[in-house]
Amino acid sequence: MTITQGHGIDDDTRLAQKYELWDEMPEGYREAAARIASFQALAELVGVLPFAEWLDRAPDFERKQMLAAKIQDEVGHGHVTARVAEDLGVPREQILSDFAEGRSKLLNIFHYRFETWEEIGPAALLMNSSAIVQFQALDKGTYLPYARALRKIEKEESFHYHHAIDLTHQTMTLGTPEQRALAQRSFETWLPRLLAYFGPPDTDTYQQNPMYTFGLKVKSNDQLRQEWLTKIVPVFRDLGIQVDPDLARFDEDLQEWVYAAPDWIEIKRILNEGGPMLAHWRAHIAGTLERNGTYRDIALEGVPA
């Protein structure tokens, strides 16, 4: 596998025809665009929960402010992407109730929680950097309302990225040996999860995937994974995290990253049956939907007579 060079985004014919909400779309396009936007809305809203539960345990006030800002940002991203999905006919209530009632799947990386404060920095850094690589490709996609939403989201992700670097830097510079070991372990735990986040290795037929032919998916899983490793591994090295060559190394002969393949069978099991925290997040979302239901109905439909 090589990264396709010279297959530039600018001259990719798949991406030439763009669509607005009111345009006529090819058969299946509207549903595909709604699926990608509602999937992201759910990921933003559930993906914030592992961070939110650390808000009252942040070690100092400034850190708490920054964590609160990140959490607010992510909920805003949920709102913006849910609006894109709603305009295409998928109500946000459905996005949340489908999840709460077990009808939709969640990205593999959100099936966990952070066991320690020290785990958050490296994990968040891996998550943010991979999201940025994903979004920078997806924002060249053909559905313009979604592309615009992503460009807004990217500006805020950049803050999250630098916040995660700062958090990891603090642990690695001022932390005790135990704390540094926790950060190191976090990197080793989360790297394979994020490698899996980009999706299974490219098949020979990925270019026939409708998401790809519609130009909603812009780059292949392997392309994105390689770009991400190129970007993020040096950042971790600079922070003082050891990157075991067995986990990921750049092969000069192949001119690409070679990495320990994620356990795809386990990843598939988690996506289908749920990881350690799925039931907990589901119950949380279900509880929130129920608790806020009355207020939401009054706000959106007026006070019942």
Add this chain to the structure above:
Amino acid sequence: MRRGNQTDVYDAFVKLGDDPAQPISWVGSVRSGDPELAWHAAKEIYTRREDATVLWVAQRSAMVTSGPEDLESMRTPSRLTYRLPGKVGRRRRARAKLADVQPVGGAEA
């Protein structure tokens, strides 16, 4: 052309940055049951990282928006050529040629 039909959707328009000459642009939408709350939601969601100097929200059901069927009627230059400087410039040059005098005003686009 059609009327919006969602009373709980508000479209948000902002002007960002220091340059007062920038246009006010549509940035996205929020859902709210109340116009003032819609404005606050738009402020929290769409002006998080850049200074905004203008923020408007408009209820989508109060807006009239164009559709693909309106494209032709909005395409002024090809439809209304008699409004364009090139059209009258050509007329003037043709007339000058007939009268064998220098045209006034030089070549037009």
